[in-house]
Amino acid sequence: MRFAVAVALFGFAQGATATPRLALFRLDALGLSSEVVEQLEGILRVELARAADTPLVPRNAIAEVIARQPRYSDCTGEPACLAPLAQTLGVLEVVAGNVGALGDRYVVNLKRVDQRGHELGRLTATLDGRADLLIQEVRVAAFRLVAPEKLTGSIALLSEVLGASVAVDGVLRGTTPLPAPISGLSVGHHTLQVARPGYSDYLDQVEVRFEKATEVVVHQRAVTTAAKLEIAERTAPKPIDPPAYSRWWFWTGASAVAIGLGVLIGGAVATPQTHATH
Amino acid sequence: MSTLFDRQFIVIAGKGGVGRTTVAAALASAAARRGKRVLLAQTKSKERLSRLFGGPPVHSEIVRVRERLWAVNMVPEAALREYGVMVLHSHLVYRAVFENQLARSFIRAIPGIEDYSLLGKVWFHSTEMEHGRPKYDLIILDGPATGHAITLLSIPRAIIEAVPEGPLTRDARSAHQLLTDPQRTTMLLVTLAEEMPVNETIELAARARREVGIPIGPLLVNQLYPPRFVSGPSKRALDLLPETIDQSADPLAPLLHRSRIAQRRRALNERYLERLQRELPLPEVHLPYLFAPDFGAAATEELSQLLEAQLASLPEAAA
Numbered sequence: 001m002r003f004a005v006a007v008a009l010f011g012f013a014q015g016a017t018a019t020p021r022l023a024l025f026r027l028d029a030l031g032l033s034s035e036v037v038e039q040l041e042g043i044l045r046v047e048l049a050r051a052a053d054t055p056l057v058p059r060n061a062i063a064e065v066i067a068r069q070p071r072y073s074d075c076t077g078e079p080a081c082l083a084p085l086a087q088t089l090g091v092l093e094v095v096a097g098n099v100g101a102l103g104d105r106y107v108v109n110l111k112r113v114d115q116r117g118h119e120l121g122r123l124t125a126t127l128d129g130r131a132d133l134l135i136q137e138v139r140v141a142a143f144r145l146v147a148p149e150k151l152t153g154s155i156a157l158l159s160e161v162l163g164a165s166v167a168v169d170g171v172l173r174g175t176t177p178l179p180a181p182i183s184g185l186s187v188g189h190h191t192l193q194v195a196r197p198g199y200s201d202y203l204d205q206v207e208v209r210f211e212k213a214t215e216v217v218v219h220q221r222a223v224t225t226a227a228k229l230e231i232a233e234r235t236a237p238k239p240i241d242p243p244a245y246s247r248w249w250f251w252t253g254a255s256a257v258a259i260g261l262g263v264l265i266g267g268a269v270a271t272p273q274t275h276a277t278h
Numbered sequence: 279m280s281t282l283f284d285r286q287f288i289v290i291a292g293k294g295g296v297g298r299t300t301v302a303a304a305l306a307s308a309a310a311r312r313g314k315r316v317l318l319a320q321t322k323s324k325e326r327l328s329r330l331f332g333g334p335p336v337h338s339e340i341v342r343v344r345e346r347l348w349a350v351n352m353v354p355e356a357a358l359r360e361y362g363v364m365v366l367h368s369h370l371v372y373r374a375v376f377e378n379q380l381a382r383s384f385i386r387a388i389p390g391i392e393d394y395s396l397l398g399k400v401w402f403h404s405t406e407m408e409h410g411r412p413k414y415d416l417i418i419l420d421g422p423a424t425g426h427a428i429t430l431l432s433i434p435r436a437i438i439e440a441v442p443e444g445p446l447t448r449d450a451r452s453a454h455q456l457l458t459d460p461q462r463t464t465m466l467l468v469t470l471a472e473e474m475p476v477n478e479t480i481e482l483a484a485r486a487r488r489e490v491g492i493p494i495g496p497l498l499v500n501q502l503y504p505p506r507f508v509s510g511p512s513k514r515a516l517d518l519l520p521e522t523i524d525q526s527a528d529p530l531a532p533l534l535h536r537s538r539i540a541q542r543r544r545a546l547n548e549r550y551l552e553r554l555q556r557e558l559p560l561p562e563v564h565l566p567y568l569f570a571p572d573f574g575a576a577a578t579e580e581l582s583q584l585l586e587a588q589l590a591s592l593p594e595a596a597a
Contacts, residue, residue, distance in 0.1 A: 158546065160539050204295075206474065215473045215546060219295060228571060 023057035030100035047142035083117035153208040154183035159218040164196035198227030292468035293478040294423040302420035303330040304582035310347040314415040332575030354392035357399040401453040464495035471550035507541035
């Protein structure tokens with residue numbers, strides 16, 4: 001028991017002190033108050049760690065490096081400056097960028113550079129200033145930058161027509177009713193097609209959002225008489241099987257058994273009488 | 279008391295597939311019942327009005343479909359011709375100008391001209407007079423789907439801003455005044471209480487206000503499932519039953535499936551009705567899903583009466 005606790009604690013300590021592989025250098029403010037940028041940077045820090053699945057170098061560690069080597073304080077995203085910074089911080093990659101305002105929105109430019117000075121990616125994201133959307137949008141931006149392959153969502157179908165084929169972007173994904181939402185779809189618009197002979201085709205562009213299931217109600221009408229009849233048949237309960245006593249074989253069998261019994265009883269009764277006469 | 283039926287121009291807008299045409303037909307029918315002379319104008323639609331009204335087919339010429347109710351399915355080519363004739367006041371001049379091959383390709387190249395011809399035709403009918411009074415009391419435009427509707431309605435403003443003063447800008451200014459006048463015009467958004475239509479409707483309302491400046495009336499939420507199995511004993515009973523049962527073994531399996539679908543559709547409807555009230559606070563008209571095997575004139579009439587009753591019960595400012 002004590003050993004198990006020790007192992008668990010060791011594992012926890014290992015997780016907590018895992019070596020950071022990524023650093024967020026800073027977000028430069030382009031005509032914005034530093035308070036807003038600090039808030040955005042805080043959200044971005046959390047989301048980058050989540051997307052890259054690694055802790056980030058703490059802010060104070062970066063501040064210490066800048067204090068020791070002031071040349072880094074002038075870095076504005078050039079790979080030639082960020083690469084040695086990554087080496088000094090002991091991380092594989094550094095993210096840096098800036099943020100400006102566009103009306104009531106924010107425009108964030110981010111760049112990802114490795115320790116050899118290769119630019120691994122960059123993006124520009126326009127973020128809605130509303131608090132309820134901001135975190136989600138920063139999250140999407142973080143995943144887009146460091147783990148675009150994880151940027152997926154799903155489509156949940158609600159269809160009344162059974163046995164209809166479901167295709168997303170022309171790829172068959174099963175027939176209705178689907179046991180689970182169609183997952184692993186990249187964020188953005190996808191073509192959803194649901195078809196079954198006899199019913200109108202359902203075709204629509206469905207927006208897939210990150211880590212969300214878009215609920216799609218599939219509207220299909222029966223167009224052929226056969227399909228209309230099938231709906232009528234499906235909705236009406238099936239006739240219950242008639243009871244056994246209403247079947248011909250029941251009475252034939254019962255009659256045979258009765259005759260057999262009669263013969264047996266008749267025989268049994270007649271036999272003693274025969275003996276008596278003897 | 280001014281109601282929705284006293285407007286001159288009603289634009290029906292919404293995502294494709296939400297029942298715009300059906301609702302427009304029901305509204306037109308309700309207005310005609312109230313004694314209004316109504317023109318229902320569609321834009322390049324599939325011909326469905328003959329079935330919805332149980333009347334003659336509706337094409338690019340205005341046709342009377344029932345008492346006090348006319349309909350037209352506008353196509354850009356015919357609308358452009360009509361508009362050209364109106365502007366040039368002569369068929370001969372129109373032919374010389376518009377049917378010249380070179381001129382035609384030039385005209386076609388003007389961005390938005392086709393859309394403008396449709397809107398221009400509708401606007402023209404709103405100004406038509408007969409026996410000293412407007413020919414139509416109310417024009418209902420069963421417009422194109424979401425994004426295209428905004429493009430169509432924002433053309434007058436674009437013309438006013440881009441084209442030098444002249445006959446074109448004069449008409450565009452009148453059309454724009456009509457579109458933005460809350461006494462004369464209302465846009466009705468039709469939606470389903472489902473995720474994608476609700477998303478588009480919220481966006482459409484914002485764009486309509488921002489880009490067109492058109493007044494928005496009550497929100498028409500269509501095809502709502504009846505509130506069955508969502509509370510009380512029926513819900514508890516359904517919740518106690520297994521998720522699915524073997525279709526081949528149990529004759530009640532299809533009933534269970536249908537009940538679950540009904541329960542989920544209604545639950546989904548309620549979720550999105552809440553979202554609509556939160557994010558698009560407009561007075562609402564709730565229209566039920568009509569389980570009709572063929573949606574024909576009888577179903578249109580039923581929907582029309584439900585719509586009229588609910589519109590009448592809305593507060594004056596909303597209606």
